Amino acid sequence: MKRLHYQIHEETMYIVPIDNDGMIESRIGEAYGEGIECRLNPNKVIERNCRSHSQNYHARKDLSRTLTGISSKVPIIIDLFGSYIYFCTHSDRISENNWFNINHIQSYMNDEGMTRVLFSNNEERIIDISYTSFNNQYLNALKLHYKFNQQKEKYQKKEMSMQFQYPTMGRGEAARVNETIYHSYISYINGLEVKREV
Template identity: 40%
Template sequence: MNQPYIIKKGDMALQPCHLAIGQYEGTRVLRYKEDEDVIKERTHKIIDRSCRFYGSSYVFKKEDTIRITGISSKPPILFTPLFPTYFFPTHSDRKTQNTWINIHYVQSIRSLKDKKCRVNFVDNQSIIVSISAHSMHHQYLNGIYYYYMMDRAARVATFDPESPIDYTKPQLNIYEALAKYSLFESK
């Protein structure tokens, strides 16, 4: 039996796709240096389940972003600070064509005709999304801003604002990780 899909390290994008059972009923998952997968489940359901898996509901993760950044329209979310999972949406979360993209894997954004754009990833995979390159850049920058605000706050909380948290170390400093989680507590 297949386990329900949870976003994990290496996930670059989740894009709704058509299945035989209906429009936008599946999700195309692009993973770093791996073949893409098609999950027989709506994208928003995967996003919500992944949020819960990492400790909070989608609504609370969205509210945390709004509180920390002030971004209230199509806010990016962080699934877990333990590895790069800063995802930004391309559309409102009420739209079935909403694609979620991980900021850490975006190589470039190219404009196409008919208000579409191509997002190229660092491993040479790409997706085409039905929004303008300008809007995609804006959403991407919102994701980067959220990443910056979280990183800056965590550095201040660890009393070493000059030294960013190094997630590539063989052993993660649990204090650094907890400092990022503490940012989600109600103020």
Template identity: 40%
Template sequence: MIQPYIIKKGDMVLQPCNLATGQYEGSYLLRYKADSQIIKERVAKIIDRSCRFYGSSYVFKKEDTMRITGISSKPPILFTPLFPTYFFPTHSDRKADNTWINIHYVHNIRPLKERKCKVNFVDNQSIVANISAHSMHHQYLNGIYYYYMMDRAARVATFDPDSPIDYTKPQLNIYKALAKYSLFEPK
């Protein structure tokens, strides 16, 4: 049995693609320093399943972003604070051609003709998206802003802004990490 796909460390892009079964029925996945692959599922389904896998629904993750940042149109989401999974959408989540991009791997955004752009990643892979470079840059900045707000809140929650949680420690307190990044009050 094939395991349903979940967003994981190293995922850079999840972009809709056409399959023999129909337009935007598949997902084109770019991974850091790895070959691209086609997943025979819609992007929205993978995003929703990944959100649930990491502890809450897609709707909750959207609402959480809106609460923290005030971004209400096409908000970015964080799948898990345990590794870099801050993704931003290129379009509304109601659009079938919505692509999700991880902010941590974007190298630059280049304009193309006909209101398209090329996104180059740090490992020299790239995609072309049906969105203007200006709009793509705006969405990218929204993702960076969300990352900043979460990081700032986490540093303030430790009462020592110069010493965030060290995830490399062998005795990581998962409750402390989750409480810190979800903005819960620690016990």
């Protein structure tokens, strides 16, 4: 049975298009178990998952552009903690798009003008994209991962220095400070997106 929606999680490796009587739907590969089919096309799966992580897809694209300067086939951070970074093979205007989680790409190689991808669970898929293009998109996703983590570390160092100013806090007070840091971090990331729009 096909799902109407799919929630991306740490074991999600890829979201690729399948043709169902002229309708573009998705096949989703997970590190464990069989693949899952979803009635949404791959772009819609990504868009809905961005929304379920408190931001719309276009805001996520703007954040990626702000951090990396990449303007075409922009990789996406699904969640605000950078755990799920996906890159696409085509423009997001094309519903027959492939999305890959960089954490699950083990290797990839040229295969007669296309790209053979080996995933973390040793599954292989041949993708209809040149090795050069795939490599470029993968490197763009790594750049986003690096730049995002740079910003996150900068922010965390600043917050940690504030915590050390209050070394005698009890457990309850520390929990409140951690909750404040969490909300402050969310605001900081959202602020990066707002700066891009201004």
